[in-house]
Amino acid sequence: MTTTTYPTLTDQAQRLATIDSLAEGFRARAREYDEKAIFPYENFQELRAAGLLSLTLPVRWGGSGLWTEGGFAPYYELIERLAAVDAPTAQLFQVHSHSIGMLSHAATEAQMEKYVAPLARAGKLVASVGSEATPGKVNSGASSTTLVRDDQGRWVLNTVKHFASLGPAADAYLIWLAMPGTEGYDHRTVGVLVPRTAPELELIDNWDTLGMRSTVSWGIKVTDYVLPDDAIFGEPGWWEVDDTRTFTLAFAANHLGAAKGSLDFTIDWVRSRPELAESELIRFQLGEMASQLLAARAALYSAADTWDSGDRKTAEFESVHALTVAKRVALDVTGRCLDVCGSRSMFKAFPLERFYRDTRAFSLHYRVDGYTKNLGGALLAGDFRVNGNGGVTPVAE
Structure with a gap:
C-alpha cells in the first residue's frame, strides 16, 4: 500500500495565511462538532492537506522544526490564530504537535526512521496521554502505571488513562508511564507508543462536558499489550530532567x-x-x-x-x-x-x-x-x- 506524504509549510506568513483561508469552513462546522461532541475530521483533513501537521518534526526529517529554539514564537502564533477561530481545534493541533515534538526529541535514529518520521510525514495523528485522574471519581489523579516484564522477558502494558484528546481520531497514542525502580515516579517516566489498531487498546467514551467538546478527550484502556522494546522512548525521567519544554x-x-x-x-x-x-x-x-x-x-x-x-x-x-x-x-x-x-x-x-x-x-x-x-x-x-x-x-x- 502506498502512503501519501504531505507537504510541510516552512514559511510563517504562508502558514498564517493558510489558517486564515481555512477559517470560514472551520467556523461553519464548529457548532455541529460542539453539539455532537465529535472530532473535527474535516478540519484536520484540511490541516493535513495544507502541510500543517508536521510542524514540530525536525527539519532534517522533513518537518519545520517548530517548538524548538528559533521556532517557539511562530508555533504559539499558529495556536493563537487557530484558537481565534475554534479553540478545540487549536487544542487538538497542539496535542498532536507536542506529541511529534516530544517523540522527536527522545527518539533514537532508528526510532525516528521507523516510527516518528513516517507518522508525521503521512499526517497521522498522535495523542499524548498521561492522566489517571478518573472523571467523576474522588482520587488524587496521581499516575501509577508501571511497565512489567512477563515470564518471557517481554514488556507488558496494562493501564487506564483519561483525557486522551484526539480520542478516536488518533492513529497512535504516546502513553506516559514509569519503568520499574525505586526512584520517584517522575524520574522513572518514559513514553511508549501504542498504535490505534492494537486489539489490546479500548477507547472509553466518557466525554460529556461544558466546553472543548470536540476535543473528544476520551479515556483509553490497554490490557496485556506486549510492547516492542523499540517502542519505548527516552531514558527514564528524560522529560523531567533533560527536556524542559x-x-x-x-x-x-x-x-x-x-x-x-x-x-x-x-x-x-x-x-x-x-x-x-x-x-x-x-x-x-x-x-x-x-x-x-x-x-x-x-x-x-x-x-x-x-x-x-x-x-x-x-x-x-x-x-x-x-x-x-x-x-x-x-x-x-x-x-x-x-x-x-x-x-x-x-x-x-x-x-x-x-x-x-x-x-x-x-x-x-x-x-x-x-x-x-x-x-x-x-x-x-x-x-x-x-x-x-x-x-x-x-x-x-
Whole structure:
C-alpha cells in the first residue's frame, strides 16, 4: 500500500495565511462538532492537506522544526490564530504537535526512521496521554502505571488513562508511564507508543462536558499489550530532567486566541448596531478589553522569545507569568463580550457563548493557582527548578 506524504509549510506568513483561508469552513462546522461532541475530521483533513501537521518534526526529517529554539514564537502564533477561530481545534493541533515534538526529541535514529518520521510525514495523528485522574471519581489523579516484564522477558502494558484528546481520531497514542525502580515516579517516566489498531487498546467514551467538546478527550484502556522494546522512548525521567519544554505557553496562546475571537466578534456586533456603537460605556469596554489582550499577548511573546534564546529556565519562569495573566484576561474578556453584546448573542447560532464555554472549560485543564503560588514561592526563595510537566518549583537558597 502506498502512503501519501504531505507537504510541510516552512514559511510563517504562508502558514498564517493558510489558517486564515481555512477559517470560514472551520467556523461553519464548529457548532455541529460542539453539539455532537465529535472530532473535527474535516478540519484536520484540511490541516493535513495544507502541510500543517508536521510542524514540530525536525527539519532534517522533513518537518519545520517548530517548538524548538528559533521556532517557539511562530508555533504559539499558529495556536493563537487557530484558537481565534475554534479553540478545540487549536487544542487538538497542539496535542498532536507536542506529541511529534516530544517523540522527536527522545527518539533514537532508528526510532525516528521507523516510527516518528513516517507518522508525521503521512499526517497521522498522535495523542499524548498521561492522566489517571478518573472523571467523576474522588482520587488524587496521581499516575501509577508501571511497565512489567512477563515470564518471557517481554514488556507488558496494562493501564487506564483519561483525557486522551484526539480520542478516536488518533492513529497512535504516546502513553506516559514509569519503568520499574525505586526512584520517584517522575524520574522513572518514559513514553511508549501504542498504535490505534492494537486489539489490546479500548477507547472509553466518557466525554460529556461544558466546553472543548470536540476535543473528544476520551479515556483509553490497554490490557496485556506486549510492547516492542523499540517502542519505548527516552531514558527514564528524560522529560523531567533533560527536556524542559512544556505546555504552559500553548495554554496561554489558546486562551488569548479564544479571547481575541470573542472580541473580534463583539466589535463587528457593536459596529452593526448604532445604539451600541454610540455608547461611551461600550466604547470604553471595547478599548479596555483590547488593552488587556495586547498586554497579555506581549507577555506571551516575550516569554516565547526567551524560549527562542535558549534560556529555558528563565523562559518557563516567564511562561508562568504569561499563563497567569492569560487565564485571567481570557475569562474576563469572553464574559464581558457577552455583557456588551447582550442576551441575543448567547444564542448558539453565534460563536460567542461557545468561546465562553470553551475558555471556561479549558482553564480547568490545569490548576493555574498552583502555578502562580509556586511563582510567588520562587520569588521569595530566590531560585527555582523547572517542572517537566510545566511550571516551576521553589528551591531554597
